[in-house]
Amino acid sequence: MIRVKVPATTANIGPGFDCLGIALSLYNEIEVEEIDNGLIIDIEGRDEEKIEKNENNLVYQSMLKTFQRIGYQPKGIKIKQYNRIPIARGLGSSAACIVGGVMAANGLCGKPLSTEEMLELAVEIEGHPDNVTPALVGGVVVSCKDEGQTTYIRFDVHEALKFIVAIPEVELSTKASRGVLPETIAFQDAVMNVGKSSLLVAALMSGELEKLSFALKDRLHQPYRIKLMDSLENIFTRGEDLGLNQLFLSGAGPSIIYLTWGEEAEKEKKFYHIIKEAPEEWTFQVLAGDNKGTSIS
């Protein structure tokens, strides 16, 4: 039996579209073993009723792709999933399945693939590196995919950082959310995002956390995506009016993260208040960064 534990991830972090991501202290666990024949999938936990329990299951599909890459043909597979990452909410649920399935299959075959080889396969399956890379290696990750190759640098999440995650009951698939992004953008918007994302990485790396609120602005994707759900636009506007500058859309949304550190009780209360004003049902998770990434036992 192989067991893997995979962290949730929040990607983009505002301006770092498709290249920045942070692993979070919320985990899916997957147990896999080879059986004599067939496929058995058992799932418990968050959103389990929404997840395929057949050969279309993303964990299983990721395992199959890994076996093909290794050149191994298992007789049959049994998968048990303990799901805590809500699906299609912008917390890297698909990346967690992909990384979990690749690492589990690699484990069943005696770990022939290196971390880099597992990463290349995971990026191939997901299509972008900013969730799967922090899910695999943990921490804050700057990743770049160019001509089929992914290069990344990781560093630990500052221990003072707290991620207050507001999760709506409404689902928004990453595919649908990517579908509303423009083909081209104004040069000035591109320049702004380059500056903000560079400052964001430097502030996270140097621990100059007071500069994060200036850095957490985006013009590439958030302005288009917040129109996908009525209350998102209002939450961001109200947040700006109340000086809550550390708000960003988690991944492709619709979850929203308020990034805080030190004593900000008053601002945190305002964040909870503006979310609770929204018409949808929202739940909250207060998370820390994860610096370990996916573990296997």
Ligand SMILES: Nc1ncnc2c1ncn2[C@@H]1O[C@H](COP(=O)(O)OP(=O)(O)O)[C@@H](O)[C@H]1O
């Ligand atoms: N625990 C899981 N087990 C199997 N498939 C999952 C699981 N979590 C997510 N998925 C798959 O990933 C899809 C959601 O991926 P995506 O739209 O990228 O959302 P997210 O923002 O959560 O990554 C689901 O529709 C489902 O197909």
Ligand SMILES: N[C@@H](CCOP(=O)(O)O)C(=O)O
């Ligand atoms: N860069 C991607 C990130 C998607 O993150 P997810 O957690 O919503 O899967 C994008 O913005 O599309």
